[in-house]
Amino acid sequence: MSDTPIFDGELLRATLTDPGAGQLFVSFRQRIGQPGGFEHKAPIQFFLRRGFAHLHIQSRWNDWFINAETEALEAALAELAARYDRRVAMGFSMGGYGVLRFARALSLNAALAISPQYSIAKQHVRFDRRYHKESRGWDAELGDLSARGSELAGAILFDPFKRNDLFNALLIAGVFPHMRLARLGCGGHPASRPLMQAGDFNWLRGRLLSGTPDSAAIVRRHRKARKNSESYWRHLAELARRHGRKSLADRVLLQAAQLSQGTDDSGS
Numbered sequence: 001m002s003d004t005p006i007f008d009g010e011l012l013r014a015t016l017t018d019p020g021a022g023q024l025f026v027s028f029r030q031r032i033g034q035p036g037g038f039e040h041k042a043p044i045q046f047f048l049r050r051g052f053a054h055l056h057i058q059s060r061w062n063d064w065f066i067n068a069e070t071e072a073l074e075a076a077l078a079e080l081a082a083r084y085d086r087r088v089a090m091g092f093s094m095g096g097y098g099v100l101r102f103a104r105a106l107s108l109n110a111a112l113a114i115s116p117q118y119s120i121a122k123q124h125v126r127f128d129r130r131y132h133k134e135s136r137g138w139d140a141e142l143g144d145l146s147a148r149g150s151e152l153a154g155a156i157l158f159d160p161f162k163r164n165d166l167f168n169a170l171l172i173a174g175v176f177p178h179m180r181l182a183r184l185g186c187g188g189h190p191a192s193r194p195l196m197q198a199g200d201f202n203w204l205r206g207r208l209l210s211g212t213p214d215s216a217a218i219v220r221r222h223r224k225a226r227k228n229s230e231s232y233w234r235h236l237a238e239l240a241r242r243h244g245r246k247s248l249a250d251r252v253l254l255q256a257a258q259l260s261q262g263t264d265d266s267g268s
Contacts, residue, residue: 007076009069017043018053026089028098029058066143074105088208103152111154115190118171128164149175155215159187180215184222186235194232198225230259
């Protein structure tokens with residue numbers, strides 16, 4: 001099954017795998033360690049098998065999809081979206097921002113934004129210094145979510161103990177009032193990691209198949225999954241140490257090490 005280029009620019013790329021589907025799933029590339037090129041992204045079979053086309057959107061650089069080609073991409077996405085009866089999306093971090101930034105162009109019906117960014121512009125997120133280097137020259141007006149809010153429904157997944165992710169999530173919820181907050185304590189960044197380690201990632205994807213993702217159900221699933229998540233216990237240890245509870249941190253790290261060892265043993 002071949003990919004069809006929907007937008008093929010120097011800075012942005014959108015490719016579609018469409019087996020004659022009437023529904024569309026959209027994914028966005030997350031921030032990567034070595035930007036500067038595009039990758040081949042295999043279509044997500046979970047959605048193809050359930051009657052969805054898969055559209056994957058990439059940016060050559062870690063610019064949060066905001067550059068000289070942004071508006072041209074928006075026009076191409078709006079034209080494509082009109083072909084589908086239902087349109088859903090999912091993204092992590094920079095990809096989560098992409099979901100929100102292009103929600104209106106794609107006329108999205110539902111979305112999952114996992115540890116998303118509200119903005120990287122200093123004037124929008126003075127509390128968050130993680131991406132200030134990448135924000136140099138960034139078009140804050142073109143990237144401003146406050147001017148692009150919509151009736152998009154879904155869930156924002158984040159770790160409330162990650163201060164930056166918490167504040168970004170709260171800002172997003174103010175612009176997208178139908179995107180409900182799912183607080184996944186000690187989930188890390190991205191906050192879905194315990195769910196992934198528990199083998200619940202397809203369960204999470206499945207929240208997009210029909211209706212609106214239930215943030216409360218996602219929180220309950222996280223609480224069930226976290227006991228067997230090495231990542232969860234390590235983040236809990238970090239939190240305990242931050243609050244001066246060294247003995248608790250040591251016990252929790254032992255639990256994480258045991259889970260890690262069990263994973264290593266099972267995979268050998």
